Amino acid sequence: MEYNPTELLICVASRQMEDRTSAFIGTGIPMLAAALAKKTHAPELAVVFEFGGIGSLLELLPLAVGGSRTFYKALAASSICDAMEAAQRGLIEYGFLGGAQIDMYGNLNSTVIGDHNHPKVRFPGSGGANDIGSLCWRTISIMRHDRRRFVEKVDFITTPGYLNGPGAREKAGLPAGTGPYRVVTDLALLGFDETSRWMKLLAVNPGVTVEQIKENTSFELVIPDRVEENAPPSPEELRLLREEIDPGRLYI
């Protein structure tokens, strides 16, 4: 079956989440990935929106992280402090992130390009990203894969990844055992090397070569001997995405 790159990206992201866990969800791709996971392998994935929507069925696509659809037919409509404090207590497994830049340690920039006080480009700012990247156990970043976004060093660390290497998060005081887990792009699935904390290629999308990944990344990736290939979206995944999850084609 024909599919577009966004559909594959959503499928790959959804496959990263285990059933009977919790995920901090933002608007856009992460929401579709969570909805797909719930309709396939993870029906009891609890979605948490940062302003207090907890346990939504995601029957209607939210347009804003504080919008009514984040708690439509949910299990609880609570508050930002409640949601964020659950993450701080260690209750939220996955957190989704994005940004204008990502570096080899998974640090993310969604604040400024250039000098902070006289920025060349001003982006929206942290929002909940810094909290999610600090407090969730495993974070998954969704990125477009190109050299401008995959940079040696981000202009501004809005959200901490592994900072400047092994042990740096713990040294800074961030909760132990937390950090970047996966990066899902329009070309590949990446993870992080257990020892060096460098970003590592895990799998390429069908038709994409390892060479292409290197060309589109400004820093050196860890490339294992064996690189998997991401399975294309199954007919069932595509049907769910197109007919049930995003029938209005808002995102896909």
Add this chain to the structure above:
Amino acid sequence: MKVLDTGRGELFLHPRPAADREWLRKNKSWALKDKVMDEKEAIDKFVHDGDYLGTELYGTVRCPMSLAREIIRRGKKNLRVAGQGIMEIEVLIAAGLVSKIDLTYLGYEVLGLSYVLRRAAQSGQLKVVEWSNAALAWRLKAAALGVPFLPVKSMLGSDTFNYSAAKVVECPFTGEKLCLLPATMLDVGLIHVHRCDVYGNAQIDGISGFAFELARASRRLIISTEEIISTDEIREYPDRTIIPYYLVDAVVEAPFGSHPGEMYYLYWRDEEHLKQYLEASREPHTTEEYLRKYVYGVKNNAEYLELIGGEEKLNYLRSLAKGR
């Protein structure tokens, strides 16, 4: 506790819980007093040039827009803002009334970035101090607790911390590093709610965002409400009261007060108007045209609702709201 690191961002208002206690005792009242007034009177009485102002909720949701438009018409300037709201904060910036902002996020999520923030920050017109979402909510929580700071595990190790006004200390109990967030007691807070009585007992349906904290972290508090209900009705469902009357200084009746944003269970956001606004906000002169037409061009919220399409439009937005 030894301070190990300090963010270089400006602290707009130093925590002063002792002074706040005195101020609140003197200025807040437990008397059951009718506080109903219109936007003009509320803004004139309780918002002043240079105020440190905060709003609730977030994005295009339950925004106190009728109050923000009135602040623009009254020309309150040089405002310092704790910015977790989006729409209502953006129009204040667009009107050139904000000099400094405690920022977490200003953008439109699915609809894209904020042109107004870009221009204001890139030109240096707006001074920005960085925080995370939870940090801004927790800063209000600290003020609500009546303490000068709250220790958390967010923001550590990041530039968000470096450009904030937070501090890192060693925990006297565990020895671990903690980020200390300074309490934010606002000069004035604005919250839009579903219903409220004349004294200010206010109820919110759906997620409560950080209304609980902001209401308790505001020296002066203006509530705008979709409807004013009787105190007897409040007494039927006291468990729904998130903001009790003694915290409130003004009650403003503002049906569709969140427009073009949404109000849970009552009306959906006005996509058409939002897109029109975002298009206008691309350039300074079209932004001004928008403000001239929709803010300066009307006297009050009722005239605004006529201008955006009147009853027909409002019924349409009502019809899009999802029930429980």
